[in-house]
Amino acid sequence: MRTVRKRGEAKLVRERSRFLSFAYPASTEGEALDLVVGLRRRYHDAHHVAYAYRISVDGRLLERADDAGEPSRSAGWPILELLRGKELVNVLVVVVRYFGGVKLGVGNLRRAYRDAAALALEEAGIVEFVPRVRLRLGFAPGDSGRAFPLISRLGAEIRSREYADGRVVLTVEVPRGRAADIREAVRPWGDVEPVE
Numbered sequence: 001m002r003t004v005r006k007r008g009e010a011k012l013v014r015e016r017s018r019f020l021s022f023a024y025p026a027s028t029e030g031e032a033l034d035l036v037v038g039l040r041r042r043y044h045d046a047h048h049v050a051y052a053y054r055i056s057v058d059g060r061l062l063e064r065a066d067d068a069g070e071p072s073r074s075a076g077w078p079i080l081e082l083l084r085g086k087e088l089v090n091v092l093v094v095v096v097r098y099f100g101g102v103k104l105g106v107g108n109l110r111r112a113y114r115d116a117a118a119l120a121l122e123e124a125g126i127v128e129f130v131p132r133v134r135l136r137l138g139f140a141p142g143d144s145g146r147a148f149p150l151i152s153r154l155g156a157e158i159r160s161r162e163y164a165d166g167r168v169v170l171t172v173e174v175p176r177g178r179a180a181d182i183r184e185a186v187r188p189w190g191d192v193e194p195v196e
Contacts, residue, residue: 001056001129003090008124012116016100019112020046021120024092027132027173029055029062032092036066039094047099050075050113053092054083056131061089070097070113074106078114086121089129093117131176134159135183138169139190150185154178171195 008023022039026032032053040049052065063084065076079093095116104112135156139147141163147170151158156174163169174182183192 001087001089002126003088003129004121005125005127008120008122010116010119010123012112012119013100014108014112015102015104017102017104017112018098018100019116020096020098021116022094022096023117023120023124024094025090025124026053026055026092027090028057029053029064032064035092036094039096043096045098046096048075048097049094050079050097051092051094052076052080052083052117054080054089055091056089056129070109071106074109075113078110079117082114082117082121086126088121088126091121091124093120095120132173133176133179134171134173134195135179136169136171136193136195137182137186137190138167138192139186140166141168143189144168146189147186150182154182154185156182 004023004025010021012019024035032055036051043049048068048070050066050068050070055062063080065080067075083091095113151172154174155178156172158170158172160171186192
């Protein structure tokens with residue numbers, strides 16, 4: 001399986017209709033839907049905001065496609081088919097359409113949404129998917145000099161940072177194969193627990 005390296009954006013014009021496409025890494029369904037809501041607000045004047053995502057959660061694959069008012073299976077579905085064909089997971093693709101006054105027909109509409117999605121994915125870059133787990137690390141501020149280099153060395157990414165009761169609390173995502181390493185390294189001076 002593969003995923004996207006970073007956010008990607010692209011633009012496609014077909015018969016005067018403009019298709020703005022966006023590809024995002026997304027590790028939860030909630031994260032994907034929040035991104036869709038944000039784009040719908042940002043492009044509130046667009047005629048259609050279609051999307052599809054594929055997200056891997058604990059070995060299960062969540063898939064969803066939304067045609068956003070376009071003819072059935074002409075917008076979100078071709079995006080989802082593209083994600084499946086490329087074996088992509090933990091990715092959301094949204095395509096915003098501004099109608100240009102010329103009807104494309106279902107076949108051309110499907111191709112336009114698929115092509116716009118492909119451009120955004122190309123811009124985002126495709127990489128191998130490495131399953132990750134979320135952990136919560138707690139430690140004294142004086143141990144920051146140990147914690148942050150460790151997080152970097154083990155390929156973890158900080159998702160949130162809090163300061164509570166005189167302690168630093170980080171939520172990190174770490175490659176599943178490195179979770180035991182981070183638990184072992186932190187145990188002498190901090191706390192580690194899984195995030196549900």
